[in-house]
Amino acid sequence: MDSLLLLRRTLSAGKEPALLAADGSAATDIADAAQLSFADQDQPTAIDLATPTRFVRQRAQVGEAGPVDLRGVYFAWLCRDQNVASYLTACQEKNIANLTFVERTSLITWLQGADDHSEFIVSEKQAQAKDKAEAGKPAAAAKTPLDPRLTETYANERVLQDHNSVLDGVKPTSFEYVRKEAVTNFLQPARERAAGASRRPTAAASNGSSSAAAAVSNPARKQRREPIILLSPSASALLTMTNVKDFLERGVFSSAPTTASGESIQTISRASARIGQLRFLVVDSVDRFKPDYWERVVAVFTTGQTWQFRSYPNGLNNPNLLFQKVKGFCLNYAGDPLPDNIRSWNVDVVQIDKVHRFRDRETVEGLWDSLEKWMEARGWSGRGVQS
Structure with missing residues (x-):
C-alpha cells in the first residue's frame, strides 16, 4: 500500500496512525520514532518514517528538490493548526525538513480530502514508471557531478514568492495593537495639547516656573510605564x-x-x-x-x-x-x-x-x-x- 494514500485513508476515517520506536514500542515524539503504524483492518501496517513519498518538492535549490519522506509529511499534518513561525521552530527543534507555506497548505488540504489533486503529488502510475526506469538504468549511467561553480550558483538561488505566499498566514492576524498604539502615541497627546492651549492663565499661574516645576514633579503627571x-x-x-x-x-x-x-x-x-x-x-x-x-x-x-x-x-x-x-x-x-x-x-x-x-x-x-x-x-x- 502506498504510504501517502494509506495516511490519507486513515485520517479520512477519523483515525490517527501510531508512532513506533525502532524496537516496536510506542513512541511519543516523532523525532525519536522510526515507524508509523496504520490500523489496516485486523493487520496493522508499519512503514518506516524515512520512506520517500509521492509528495515531491519542486524547488530548484540543491538538496531541496525531490520526494519528502513520511516523517516530513506526517509532521506537517501534526502541525496543521500552527502558524508558520511555530511550525518552522518545531522543525528546527526536531531536525525535520520544513515545507513552504504553499507546499504545506496543499498537502494538508489533500490529506483532509478537501481536494483530490495536488501539484506536488506524483500519480501512482508516474511513480511506478519512474521506479522501473531507475531500475533499468545500468550502474555506469550514474549522473555526472555538477560543476562546482554551477552548484554554488544553484545554492544561492531563491524561490520567487507572490503576495499570497508572503503575506498570508494560516491564521488571521490581529492588528488591535496598532489602534492602541495610535491612541496612546498620537490621539491622547494631541488632545492634551489642545486642552492645555485652551486654558487661560489664572492667578495661581502667576508663580510662573514654580508652578510648572510642581506639576512636573507630581508623580501622577508622569507617563505610565508598565513593566x-x-x-x-x-x-x-x-x-x-x-x-x-x-x-x-x-x-x-x-x-x-x-x-x-x-x-x-x-x-x-x-x-x-x-x-x-x-x-x-x-x-x-x-x-x-x-x-x-x-x-x-x-x-x-x-x-x-x-x-x-x-x-x-x-x-x-x-x-x-x-x-x-x-x-x-x-x-x-x-x-x-x-x-x-x-x-x-x-x-x-x-x-x-x-x-x-x-x-x-x-x-x-x-x-x-x-x-x-x-x-x-x-x-x-x-x-x-x-x-
Missing part, C-alpha cells in the same frame, strides 16, 4: 500568549493549545502589599521593541534555547549577562528533565504539577513573590514608574 514580561516563542514552551493570563493573573495553568491565539500582547493586573497595584505587559516577540522598552523588561521566561535571544540587543543577547539584569524563569513540569542550559543560567525553575491543578495558585504566588522582591530592590513603585 514588561517576555515569553519564549518556542513551540515547546509551556507558557504562551494563550494561557499566560489565566496563569499569572488567576493562578490556573492550562496546557497551551496547538493553535495560535493571534494576540500580540497581553495585560496582567497585579496587586500586592509589596509593590502595590501594577499592570504588566506580556509579549513573546521583540520585533517592535523600541530601545527604551528594554528598560521596562523585568522578567524573561525561557526554555533553555539560546536562539530565543538572537534578536535581543547587544549586551542582552548573552543569557549569562541577560539574567543578571532581568529576572529569569523556566516553567517546567515536575519530574521532567531540565535543559542543560537552565542549570548554568541565573534562572528560577518553576515546577508545574501535570495533574493536580489545586497547586497552581501556590506555585504562581511563589513566582510573584520572587519577581516582586527583585522589582522592589530596583525601585519599582505601584504606579509602574521607576523612582
Whole structure:
C-alpha cells in the first residue's frame, strides 16, 4: 500500500496512525520514532518514517528538490493548526525538513480530502514508471557531478514568492495593537495639547516656573510605564500568549493549545502589599521593541534555547549577562528533565504539577513573590514608574 494514500485513508476515517520506536514500542515524539503504524483492518501496517513519498518538492535549490519522506509529511499534518513561525521552530527543534507555506497548505488540504489533486503529488502510475526506469538504468549511467561553480550558483538561488505566499498566514492576524498604539502615541497627546492651549492663565499661574516645576514633579503627571514580561516563542514552551493570563493573573495553568491565539500582547493586573497595584505587559516577540522598552523588561521566561535571544540587543543577547539584569524563569513540569542550559543560567525553575491543578495558585504566588522582591530592590513603585 502506498504510504501517502494509506495516511490519507486513515485520517479520512477519523483515525490517527501510531508512532513506533525502532524496537516496536510506542513512541511519543516523532523525532525519536522510526515507524508509523496504520490500523489496516485486523493487520496493522508499519512503514518506516524515512520512506520517500509521492509528495515531491519542486524547488530548484540543491538538496531541496525531490520526494519528502513520511516523517516530513506526517509532521506537517501534526502541525496543521500552527502558524508558520511555530511550525518552522518545531522543525528546527526536531531536525525535520520544513515545507513552504504553499507546499504545506496543499498537502494538508489533500490529506483532509478537501481536494483530490495536488501539484506536488506524483500519480501512482508516474511513480511506478519512474521506479522501473531507475531500475533499468545500468550502474555506469550514474549522473555526472555538477560543476562546482554551477552548484554554488544553484545554492544561492531563491524561490520567487507572490503576495499570497508572503503575506498570508494560516491564521488571521490581529492588528488591535496598532489602534492602541495610535491612541496612546498620537490621539491622547494631541488632545492634551489642545486642552492645555485652551486654558487661560489664572492667578495661581502667576508663580510662573514654580508652578510648572510642581506639576512636573507630581508623580501622577508622569507617563505610565508598565513593566514588561517576555515569553519564549518556542513551540515547546509551556507558557504562551494563550494561557499566560489565566496563569499569572488567576493562578490556573492550562496546557497551551496547538493553535495560535493571534494576540500580540497581553495585560496582567497585579496587586500586592509589596509593590502595590501594577499592570504588566506580556509579549513573546521583540520585533517592535523600541530601545527604551528594554528598560521596562523585568522578567524573561525561557526554555533553555539560546536562539530565543538572537534578536535581543547587544549586551542582552548573552543569557549569562541577560539574567543578571532581568529576572529569569523556566516553567517546567515536575519530574521532567531540565535543559542543560537552565542549570548554568541565573534562572528560577518553576515546577508545574501535570495533574493536580489545586497547586497552581501556590506555585504562581511563589513566582510573584520572587519577581516582586527583585522589582522592589530596583525601585519599582505601584504606579509602574521607576523612582
